[in-house]
Amino acid sequence: MKNRRRRGGAFPPRNHDHRLCMNRALNKAAAICKKRGARLTDLRRRVFEIVWAGHKPQGAYHILEALRRRHGGAQPPTVYRALDFLLEQGLIHRLESLNSYVGCSVPEVIHAGQFLICGNCGLAAEINDKRIDEAVRDGAAEAGFAVAKRTIEVEGLCPFCQQAERSAANG
Numbered sequence: 709m710k711n712r713r714r715r716g717g718a719f720p721p722r723n724h725d726h727r728l729c730m731n732r733a734l735n736k737a738a739a740i741c742k743k744r745g746a747r748l749t750d751l752r753r754r755v756f757e758i759v760w761a762g763h764k765p766q767g768a769y770h771i772l773e774a775l776r777r778r779h780g781g782a783q784p785p786t787v788y789r790a791l792d793f794l795l796e797q798g799l800i801h802r803l804e805s806l807n808s809y810v811g812c813s814v815p816e817v818i819h820a821g822q823f824l825i826c827g828n829c830g831l832a833a834e835i836n837d838k839r840i841d842e843a844v845r846d847g848a849a850e851a852g853f854a855v856a857k858r859t860i861e862v863e864g865l866c867p868f869c870q871q872a873e874r875s876a877a878n879g
């Protein structure tokens with residue numbers, strides 16, 4: 709069993725081959741859509757690729773700008789409809805605190821998602837810790853609270869930015 713608690717484990721190494729991440733994500737998305745009979749149109753696929761361009765959440769405006777490079781006349785509603793589709797299929801997550809979207813690495817599993825967001829470089833890593841999910845559910849149940857959305861967003865400093873700070877401090 710691989711050790712998920714390893715330091716920085718949720719954050720992909722800086723120099724990893726991101727094309728592999730993208731390909732894996734695209735293949736999963738295509739398979740999931742096919743299985744559900746949902747149509748991953750060219751445009752939806754393109755929006756998905758833009759969201760997945762890195763491990764940094766992307767705002768709708770940036771997505772629209774990037775989309776227009778290929779789909780010239782794309783209007784905001786087009787982007788929002790594509791984003792809604794991707795959200796419904798669980799292929800991406802919406803981060804409320806940043807008003808932006810990020811690709812999901814485990815779309816095959818239904819989950820709320822917990823995110824560690826770097827306030828310095830903007831990297832976001834998804835962790836799916838059942839214990840956190842259960843604690844939220846139990847706490848809400850004890851309070852008699854009906855939960856609508858369980859996505860958790862934690863802000864801080866990613867391992868790379870901490871490392872940069874340490875080396876800067878050490879001269």
Ligand SMILES: [Zn+2]
Nearest residue numbers: 720725726729
């Ligand atoms: Zn990657």
Ligand SMILES: [Zn+2]
Nearest residue numbers: 812813814821
């Ligand atoms: Zn996810």
Ligand SMILES: [Zn+2]
Nearest residue numbers: 826829866869
């Ligand atoms: Zn960072």
